[in-house]
Amino acid sequence: MESRPTWSSRAWPVAWAALFLLVSGLMTIGNQDPATQLLPLVVVGLAVLIAVWAVLRTRRERRAYDDRLAAWAGERAAQAERLRIAGDLHDLVSHGLGLITVRAAVAVRLDDPGQQAAALADIEEVSRETTTELRRMLTVLRTPDATAALRPAESLADLPGIVAAARGAGLDASLDLPELDGVSPGTQLTVCAVVRETLSNTARHAGPTRVRVGVRRDGGSVVVTVGDDGPAAGWEPRPGAGHGLAGLRERVTALGGTLAARPAGAGFAVTASFPGRAVP
Incomplete structure (x- = not known):
């Protein structure tokens, strides 16, 4: 993407140089000749014309700069919107397919027909929800003026x-969430995104394993941790596209926070820290 346009006018430097030459010429010419007595009026007239030209040229250059700046801002906004939509699509598809994959893998290992039927029913429900959300998002993309039902921010x-x-997908997931006040809406939304993406990654990479989610305050920061006990016995990892953690790190960094993902014992742990922002 191009850098931000800059603006500088050359009209006034040229105008000042021309005025200087006119004044210098006027000072070097004597006024004994009656014809030269009209020269000051001519110089004043030329000075006025030069000043008017400089003003008009500056305005024209300013309008052209404003147009370039508006085009640049529009392109930047469009790029940001494309990145946001790509992130939403990734979250939607990754989460939905992750749940389907894990439930299908668990269903294969079940011997009870009733449990298999329940697992298949869960797969059908998740598939329908994911398809509905995907269709809704694609409708908005294809029809810019379409009014889609918007969900409140998480x-x-x-x-x-x-x-x-996540438990319905087969994970043995637990949540430690004390009462937290004064957390900004943006931080709350990103915390939910971190937890959802990490649980989806855990389901794909570790299968039906134990995973612990915790949200707490640490001084002036809000910290969310998601850690698992490692892959379930006999589980074959099903990696995704590899953009999930990178996208989360961008979202966390945009709020001034940090995100760390590292092995922890036999499992894996993700920790995100956000600077405290009290809601007025």
Whole structure:
């Protein structure tokens, strides 16, 4: 993407140089000749014309600069929107397919027909929800003026539901969420994204294993941790596209926070820290 346009006008330097030459010429010419007595008026007239030209040229250059700046800002906004949509699509597809993959892998290992039927019913429900959300998003993309039903932004109150969905996918997931006040909406939304993406990664890489989710305050920061006990016995990892953690790191960094992902014992741990921002 091109850098931000800059603006500088050359009209006034040229105008000042021309005025200087006119004044210098006027001072070097005597006024004994009656014809030269009109020269000051001519110089004043030329000075006025030069000043008017400089003003008009500056305005024209300024309008051209404003147009370039507006085009640059529009391109930057479009790029940001494309990145946001790509992130939403990644979250949607990765989370939905991750749940389907894990539930299908668990269903294969079940001997009870009733449990297999329940697992297949869960797969069908997740597939329908993911397809509906994907269709809704594609409708908005294809029709810019379409009015799609917007969901309210997620908050910390949605974390129990996110963890419960992970349990439905086969994870032995637990949540430690004390009462937290004064957490900004942006931080709450990103905490939910971190938890959802990490649980989805755990489901794909470690299968039906134990995973612990915790959100707490540490001084002036809000810290979320997600750690698992490692792959379940006989589980074959099913890696995704590899963009999930990179996208999360960008979102966390945009809020002034940090994100660390590292092995922890036999498992894996993700820790995100956000600077505390009290809500007025």
